Amino acid sequence: MKQEVELEIFEDPRALASGFALWFYNFVNSRPKTNVALSGGSTPKLFFQVLSNEYKDRIDWSGIQFFWGDERCVPPDHQDSNYLMTRKNLFDHIGIPSKNVHRILGESDPEKEAQRYGQEIGDVLSHRDSLPVFDLIILGLGSDGHTASIFPDQMHLLQDAGYCQVAIHPDSGQQRITLTGKVINQADNICFLVAGEGKSGVVGEILNKTGDWEKYPASYIHNSGGSLHWFLDRGAASVFQNGKN
Numbered sequence: 001m002k003q004e005v006e007l008e009i010f011e012d013p014r015a016l017a018s019g020f021a022l023w024f025y026n027f028v029n030s031r032p033k034t035n036v037a038l039s040g041g042s043t044p045k046l047f048f049q050v051l052s053n054e055y056k057d058r059i060d061w062s063g064i065q066f067f068w069g070d071e072r073c074v075p076p077d078h079q080d081s082n083y084l085m086t087r088k089n090l091f092d093h094i095g096i097p098s099k100n101v102h103r104i105l106g107e108s109d110p111e112k113e114a115q116r117y118g119q120e121i122g123d124v125l126s127h128r129d130s131l132p133v134f135d136l137i138i139l140g141l142g143s144d145g146h147t148a149s150i151f152p153d154q155m156h157l158l159q160d161a162g163y164c165q166v167a168i169h170p171d172s173g174q175q176r177i178t179l180t181g182k183v184i185n186q187a188d189n190i191c192f193l194v195a196g197e198g199k200s201g202v203v204g205e206i207l208n209k210t211g212d213w214e215k216y217p218a219s220y221i222h223n224s225g226g227s228l229h230w231f232l233d234r235g236a237a238s239v240f241q242n243g244k245n
Ligand SMILES: O=C(O)[C@H](O)[C@@H](O)[C@H](O)[C@H](O)COP(=O)(O)O
Pocket: 039, 040, 041, 042, 043, 044, 070, 071, 072, 082, 139, 140, 141, 142, 146, 147, 148, 149
């Protein structure tokens, strides 16, 4: 079954962050409770800043359970930590109960933590077809086609039977913990946030199914039955829109 992609294109990264913040506000306010998995990366950072500046008092934060789609295997005060980025740009500015923040313990033994976090997800979320269901997963896209921490040389993580696994960044060798493709694709809503011309080639290939699209993990993210949204800025959308690749 071919899944429709809902696409929104904004002028620049800041407009994209504002547009997605409005979408997020409407989403969480239309439901009593939300389980969301966050992403690392530069666009989510802007999105968190907009949320804390403009939506701080307009969202009932106690109704949201925050998880992560991936984390770097570093302590929570390390500059590479996705948790630290979220804390600094969002949690430090809003009233979020600590029981609502389900962080990946990047400082723990990676294999054990992947197991533990998978168990935590399994315990908190409801299930469909024996898999936990996120209401929303926010994803970024690397210029090599990776998403969460599923890299092109580790495509097996798309199909892995676990909920979480250890991944290795192909260039730096840094260990990561990532949700597997099965859990990502079980989400009710998946939102890619992608900004910048540097991503335009890979975005064009994935959305037009041209070139090397089959080699990119992000090409295999489609939540059967759910909604798949791509939020782009003009730079990231340029090749896709011109149909140049
Ligand atoms: O922790 C991470 O690094 C990610 O979750 C990763 O998948 C990221 O979203 C992309 O690499 C895009 O990152 P940018 O938005 O910074 O380009």
